[in-house]
Amino acid sequence: xxxxxxxxxxxxxxxxxQSIYEQVQAGIDKGLDGxxxxxxxxxxxxxxxxxxxxxxAPFKVFNGIEITVSTPRGSEDIxxxxxxxxxxxxxxWIYEDLHEFVTESGGFIGLAHPYRFQDYIAVDVENFKPxxxxxxxxxxKDEDIDKRxxxxxxxxxxIMSNSDGHHNGAIGSYFNxxxxxxxxxxxxVQALIGGxxxxxx
Ligand SMILES: [Zn+2]
Ligand SMILES: [Zn+2]
Numbered sequence: 001x002x003x004x005x006x007x008x009x010x011x012x013x014x015x016x017x018q019s020i021y022e023q024v025q026a027g028i029d030k031g032l033d034g035x036x037x038x039x040x041x042x043x044x045x046x047x048x049x050x051x052x053x054x055x056x057a058p059f060k061v062f063n064g065i066e067i068t069v070s071t072p073r074g075s076e077d078i079x080x081x082x083x084x085x086x087x088x089x090x091x092x093w094i095y096e097d098l099h100e101f102v103t104e105s106g107g108f109i110g111l112a113h114p115y116r117f118q119d120y121i122a123v124d125v126e127n128f129k130p131x132x133x134x135x136x137x138x139x140x141k142d143e144d145i146d147k148r149x150x151x152x153x154x155x156x157x158x159i160m161s162n163s164d165g166h167h168n169g170a171i172g173s174y175f176n177x178x179x180x181x182x183x184x185x186x187x188x189v190q191a192l193i194g195g196x197x198x199x200x201x
Contacts, residue, residue: 001033001178002200003188004171006066006079006112006137006162012039016166020044023171024056030172034060034182038079041067041089062185066112069095074122076111078130082189083107095123099130108132108192110160113140114148125155131193132158138170158192161199175200 008016009023018026020037027035037044044063052061064081068091078098080088083105102109110132114121116139133155134140135148152159163170176197182188191197 001182002031002175003060003178003182003197004032004035004163004165004175005064005081005110005160005192006038006134006164007035007171008039008066008164008166009037009044012037012042012044013166015040018165018167020048020052023165024052024059024061026165026171028056028059032172032175033058034062034188035171036062036064036081036188038064038066038081041065041091043084043086043089046084060182060188062188065089067091067093067098069093069098069123071095071122073120074118076117076121076123077113079108079110079112079134081108081110081192082185096128099128106189108189110134110192111157112162113137113164114151115144116140121151125151129155130157132160132195134162134164135159135199136161137164137174139164158195158197159199160197 009020010016049063067078109130111130112134133152161174163174165171178197
């Protein structure tokens, strides 16, 4: 199954020009089997997610979030999937606390677009390893992919490829191929943590 784990929509991300419906339709048109909305510090409403899954079945729509964590050295964006706690809708998180909260709650934590904002990682990923690292996306330079893959290898993290799609055209070019059927969010989180997926080459 082909799933994009990092998608924005204009209703909740000022940087996006595409609506929730346009993004889902783009995913279907490009042959994906599902996508995860990860707007900045904001989940979609649970009822909306349920309605989307009913309307667009068998296409799967998941409810994740992207959280910016700031440090004196710079900031990083963190993807969380599998949890819907409103406390996650905050830009005040300290990375170590967020990592502990997500992993102890059974969620998935991923590092989005490393080296996008600075040429080092601003948070302590060595002692607080994310489950996966995004190595390619529409917002990353392809020529730097080796640097991001080396980081993932060094930390023994899984690698993921996501559109980080804000605009038409980004969806469908970056996705992950899951080795097992993903029927629900529990399956998705289990596959993500277990590394039962590979990036689209
Ligand atoms: Zn981001
Ligand atoms: Zn993003």
